[in-house]
Amino acid sequence: MNAVLDELTWRGFIAHSTDPDALASHLDAGPISFYVGFDPTAPSLHMGNLVQLMLARRFQAGGHRPILLVGGSTGLIGDPRQSSERVMNPKDLVHEWVERIRAQVSQFVDFDGPSAATVVNNYDWTAELSTLDFLRDVGKHFSVNRMLDREVVKARLETGISYTEFSYVLLQSLDFRELYKRHGCTLQTGGSDQWGNITAGVELIRRSEGARVHALATPLMTKADGTKFGKTESGAVWLDPAMTSPYAFHQFFLNAEDAKVAEYLRIFTTRSQEEIDDLARQTVETPHLRAAQRALADDITDLVHSPAERQAATDAAAALFGRAELASLPEATVAAVCEELGAHRLDVGTELPTVVDLLAASGVVASKSAARRAIEEGGAYLNNEKVTNPDARVLGDQLLHGRYVVTRRGKRTVGAIELAR
Template sequence: MINVLDELIERGYIKQYTHEEETRKLLGEKKITFYIGFDPTADSLHVGHFLALMLMAHMQKAGHRPIVLMGGGTAMVGDPTGKTDMRKMLTREEIEHNVQCIKKQMSRFIDFSDGKAILANNADWLMNLNYINFLREVGVHFSVNKMLTAECFKQRMEKGLSFLEFNYMLMQGYDFFELNKKYDCVMELGGDDQWSNMIAGVELIRRKENKPAYAMTCSLLTNSEGKKMGKTENGALWLDPEKTTPYDFYQYWRNVNDSDVGKCLAMLTFLPMDEVKRLSALKDKEINEAKKVLAYEVTKLVHGEEAAKKSAAASEALFGQGSNMENVPMVTITADMANAQILDVLVYTKILPSKGEGRRLIQQGGLTLNDVKVDDFTRVLTSEDFKDGFVMIKKGKKKFYKLSIE
């Protein structure tokens, strides 16, 4: 039997373990239950979550049972990891709304049928905890001295770390403890930035229950310069098509650096590794073929095959030899905006994040209407601009939009 750990290592997922040899033996000999936590701080998942979902999907394909843990309780506190300031506190209603939105996205990646996966929410046990009992039963197993050495806390000590956030590690550790009792969950997976929190759960189970428990972290998705991938000029690269269109999603992966293609193919698609290696070895202009495969495969996983085909066709029409412009993203404005300044229109349609960004783009010669460069900040749309019922907007070198009137 092939050990899923070997595949995960080959694809570049695994960063570190709590117990490497025990983990290898466990995954090679048994079918286990494991979990990954997702705090619902927004109403959509983003690319960072997608990497965790891919890790979970590989484990499920190998026969292991995943628990998707929604952080309905921990989101009330906020994870200080990687944050320079305290996160905005959400209401219960906001969190529940986010949970429901994210649940819909999960089923595209994880098979929940016939008990093959479990969807849990830590609000079920965290929201009604007795504080004194929690301190006596859980807090007693945590050393404050040791907690203060954790990276997630060290980064915030100078600016200020609230006691609210200081509790997050205990809560995440307690999540693992509860899942272990309820579902015999023996392993937590997560991003490498969660290492300290994950160790807390492993040690809590081993000390309190005298049972084996394990944690394994995934490498964060970074580019060749060590910066997190998935950031765009408009913010995060979301999995929700209303926040990031399938076309923009496709174009992001179509335009990754040559040096990042292999990593993305290995970690964000299910292509066999022999094919990943073949595509990654392409050089110069040929690497563009690998980028097309990457963009298509990732978009297909997130948005479905039809959206991937339309995005690929639109990209080919604009940058290749194609001529079908039907799939270029269409944005609409109301009739009363048809004679407004172009910068106002582009901010309204969210093609531009701000008028300041639009002015910089115009100064750099990066904005065109119907193949004519815009060089005037006060340029006004007119009825003559709407040829064939729409205006073709080009932003930068590779972003195209069709602008029409409702």
Template structure:
């Protein structure tokens, strides 16, 4: 089966420049690329769609090229932004590029040239500006550039010259990869459509060859929220920024209406199994959410971390029955034996601090259950703070050694956020 049909069936495709041309091009092993901006030292859940699209391509025999924007990161992409991105230093970009390269290796096999990670700083940073304008800039119409959605949005708030150059640089990337790596397919978010088309046009003009573009939908949840955003901020792929347990909980708590769509996009479970999810509700749909959370956590953090998160959630919230015939290709264990301490985020507190007791609102803020002491105070006053399942009576209630059983206690903020405190050994 052509990988394009797989991507369409699983919901990856929003627009294609030439559907039949792309399908023919993908009949044999080819190279395809996606660019990632090094604006942070970790990608987030919003990046999973392009990452997994590359993984599908590799599974069907194609060679993914991951392009990290060490050069374009010096400029900043105006696409989808209402204001200019913060410009990073070369040293910040270098550190972020190295972190992203290590992170992407979890999803794509780079051994023996099966995939490539490239940094466009290797060819963009040494470009001669006058030669670039003469050889590349002359192929671009300012009128057409201003008609692109990414620029039209910014014209209302102000588009500066450095951002105006971004389309030329991304188009040049596509041309460079086509001429040096025989790569004629670029994929990206739907906000990249204008940049991708500009690259296709440049390749046609400079090389007299056809190139192709595929864009992904810019995903929101059923509630209209941006994918991967929570009240606490972004859901990161880095375990240091978002723990595997918190990551698991993000997927367990998705809206019922999103479960089938997310199983198609964010797991490799067979489509014929996922289609059964349509029409499920209640306990069975909740079981699907658990499998979704386990599978995505396994892909991002590995099987051991997924198991620990699964076991930790079962300890805190109770075990869900997982029928053997529900999404049977999942490797989730159906006979879970709960590990009492698994995966729940924990903080060690010294015995000296715990002897007199720590005011509850201070402890909740300290371990990250609330963003601030004032937020913790409000939460507890409204009845949303618990220790080992018992509601905390007042915001300044001291929590000390007598509240810990066997050296630990489970704090809970609201229904879903938990954290274990332990006596430092």
């Protein structure tokens, strides 16, 4: 098999391929152009999208040319979901998100050298396409019977599906054909939930151009219980630091399950098979050290954000439990830590609250009387300073950046308060 496909196989990137042997021969014959698409259905990409970007990086490292498509037109419609019809976003908002996502995807590939990447927008070839031309040149190659047989369509037939979403597959297939014509693109990649759309594009090119092209899909990332990977209680894990802070991002991967961490290391890092096998062994033998999780969190935060942001996240985690100075953390990091801790907002007047009030309000103790007991027992802390006087009030110079307080009971129970005056 081809060296790139060998690498992708052991790393677990391949769920489906139209013809693995034919694709291997195609890759061996010389550098190819391949593409993966991202619809702007939100202002940022999320962790599921990062799987595709890592795949693109792997192909580019193997000498192949990535085309990253941002769906300015398909994003106006939305790929059908199993559950219900998508809400169509305003055009100007979608166009704004296109530019944001264009900037995001550009961080992950190189634009120089013989394997230089290209970023395209499918709005460029669909905006002026007439309905008649679309029906004649694209629609005539699609069987309604085949379209009705798609799993997502079957799931929606009882509740209803609009013609708009039903026809999404035609637009995505058109993208593959346009990129084949314009850039010689001969491979489309995507998640396994896109397999029907991807293979429809392969078939359109065969029917209309008489050419053979290829498709490859990655497995959907899941947690050990089978639920979708990349979700927290508050929602998706975004790549935009304004939507998921580098601290929260780093923490998400630090909390990866032992049963899945090796899988995530293979997908999201460049570590060798030997390194990952060793980290997997440590997970079995010394799980409390969480060596694999630390390697995963550090590597992926370095890639998506920066080594400096990763260091800030590491310092913040240490500071929470008294192993570093909270006061030395930048305000943005403190704010992210407090948000991750579910900081309560406390409106205060000219007089700042007592330490008992803060401990109780932050939830590290069940009541004010429990706060007093914790102080008397020597186990209560404000911003890592031990509290000794239950009647004391917090002072202005004790606040982090003038408004934040991190509370702690014992070694592990941590909370936060944001004071509003």
